[in-house]
Amino acid sequence: MAWRIGVDIGGTFTDVALVDDASGHIGVAKVPTTPSDLTEGVLCALDMAMRRYQVAPAEVELLSHATTVVTNAILEETGVRAALVTTAPVRDYGAHRR
Numbered sequence: 001m002a003w004r005i006g007v008d009i010g011g012t013f014t015d016v017a018l019v020d021d022a023s024g025h026i027g028v029a030k031v032p033t034t035p036s037d038l039t040e041g042v043l044c045a046l047d048m049a050m051r052r053y054q055v056a057p058a059e060v061e062l063l064s065h066a067t068t069v070v071t072n073a074i075l076e077e078t079g080v081r082a083a084l085v086t087t088a089p090v091r092d093y094g095a096h097r098r
Contacts, residue, residue: 002061007042009033009067014041016049027053
């Protein structure tokens with residue numbers, strides 16, 4: 001069997017969705033997000049999901065990761081200020097916001 005797994009770190013919960021490519025079976029797991037160390041929530045959710053659906057690590061063909069926490073910080077403009085330093089001729093598309 002080949003499984004595809006998706007992980008999303010949200011502000012409240014970390015979610016995992018699994019799909020068995022052979023059967024089309026879909027599974028889910030949800031644990032509280034751990035803001036002090038986001039990896040704790042991810043590893044806990046993956047462990048829960050893989051145990052629940054009896055998925056061996058060797059059966060995982062794809063692991064995809066996303067984070068709503070970062071998306072929300074960008075949309076809400078609550079993240080830290082950052083800069084991207086490049087060489088010419090890359091244009092600073094954010095310059096209009098200053």
